[in-house]
Amino acid sequence: MVRKSPSKSIRIVIADDHQLLREGLCGLLAKFDNIEVVAEASDGRQALALVKAHQPDILLTDIGMKGMNGLEAAARVIKEYPHIRVIVLSIHSHEEYVWQALQSGVSGYLLKDSSTAELAFAIVAVARGETYLTPAISKHVVDDYIQRVGVGHMPIDRLTPRHREILQMIAEGNSTKKIANILHLGVKTVETHRTQLMERLAIHDVAGLVRYAIRHRFIELES
Numbered sequence: 001m002v003r004k005s006p007s008k009s010i011r012i013v014i015a016d017d018h019q020l021l022r023e024g025l026c027g028l029l030a031k032f033d034n035i036e037v038v039a040e041a042s043d044g045r046q047a048l049a050l051v052k053a054h055q056p057d058i059l060l061t062d063i064g065m066k067g068m069n070g071l072e073a074a075a076r077v078i079k080e081y082p083h084i085r086v087i088v089l090s091i092h093s094h095e096e097y098v099w100q101a102l103q104s105g106v107s108g109y110l111l112k113d114s115s116t117a118e119l120a121f122a123i124v125a126v127a128r129g130e131t132y133l134t135p136a137i138s139k140h141v142v143d144d145y146i147q148r149v150g151v152g153h154m155p156i157d158r159l160t161p162r163h164r165e166i167l168q169m170i171a172e173g174n175s176t177k178k179i180a181n182i183l184h185l186g187v188k189t190v191e192t193h194r195t196q197l198m199e200r201l202a203i204h205d206v207a208g209l210v211r212y213a214i215r216h217r218f219i220e221l222e223s
Contacts (some may be wrong), residue, residue, distance in 0.1 A: 001150045009036040013054060015047035015070060016040075016089075021112075025060070025089075035123060044068030051077050051084060057127055057178045063097060064091045066172060067182070069099075069218060072164050075104040079161075085126045089119070097217055098137055108132040143203040156216060158200045164218070166193045170206060171213030 012029070014037055016022050022040045025186035029035045038054045043065045051059055059077050061070040062069055073087040082159045087108035101109050107126040110119060112133055122132040159167070169179045180190045194209075203209055 009034050010058060010123055011036050011038050011054070011056040012058045012060050012123070013037075013039045013041060013050050013056045014045060015042075015044065015050075015059065015065065015073065017042050017062065017065045019063075028119070031116070032120050035120065035191050042068055044073030047073045048076055051081060055081070056084060058123060059084060059086045060089055060123070061086065063088060063092060063101075063217070064219075067169065068165055069168060071100050071217070072161065072168065073106055074101065074106050074159055075164075078105040084214075085129075087122060087126055087132070092217075093137055098133075100217060109137060110134045113146055156201075158198070163193060163197050163200070166190065167209060167213050168218045170197075171196065171210045171219045173197075 001057055009152045012035060014022050014025055016025070019042070022042075026037045026040070039050040041050050044061075045068045047059060047061060048068075049071075054202055061074060061075065064068040065073075070088060070090075074088065076082055085107040086105070087110065088106050089110050089112055090097060091112050092098075093111055098109055108122045108131065110122055110132070114122075114134055116134070118134065122134075125132045165183070166179060169182070174182070174188055176190050177192070178186075181208055184189070194206075197209060198204055201209070201212060203212055
């Protein structure tokens with residue numbers, strides 16, 4: 001859904017794997033004259049392509065999406081397009097999700113049960129260059145983040161964006177050949193990345209990689 005609005009409106013790309021939710025967000029944000037939804041993505045990889053094409057002010061993204069999750073997409077957008085801000089809109093209030101989002105450099109984190117007014121307030125605040133965390137995220141989550149920043153790098157910090165992408169795809173059950181086809185890489189290249197993953201994480205089998213991906217929220221288990 002794309003609509004016209006004033007030239008000074010805040011331009012947004014929405015990324016969520018549920019079409020109904022995307023349509024709902026578009027309908028809610030259409031009520032605000034200063035906010036324009038320019039494109040919708042159903043996964044992280046599509047979000048990157050749309051961000052590149054539309055150069056929005058903000059990427060509003062979910063976390064749990066197949067192929068490339070929202071946190072990985074956020075990290076890439078922030079690295080490749082530092083002028084574009086990212087807001088995570090998630091069902092998860094667990095500190096590990098918030099920590100990873102903050103570590104990626106996102107400018108906002110809201111829960112999906114937030115009010116429309118709060119979402120609009122967050123969008124305007126982030127567009128001004130501020131950071132917005134929903135009040136529903138307790139103080140101990142922020143304290144936990146501050147403590148971790150001073151601890152030093154964790155093994156996950158040694159992974160490149162490509163490593164993270166392949167780790168998620170392995171955890172989702174994709175074969176080496178399928179990963180190579182999706183990413184337009186050679187099978188041997190994917191095998192090399194998998195070997196590097198294991199070396200950097202000190203994990204020696206695929207099952208271990210899957211457990212690591214689940215523990216660090218690269219994928220979400222079906223409820």
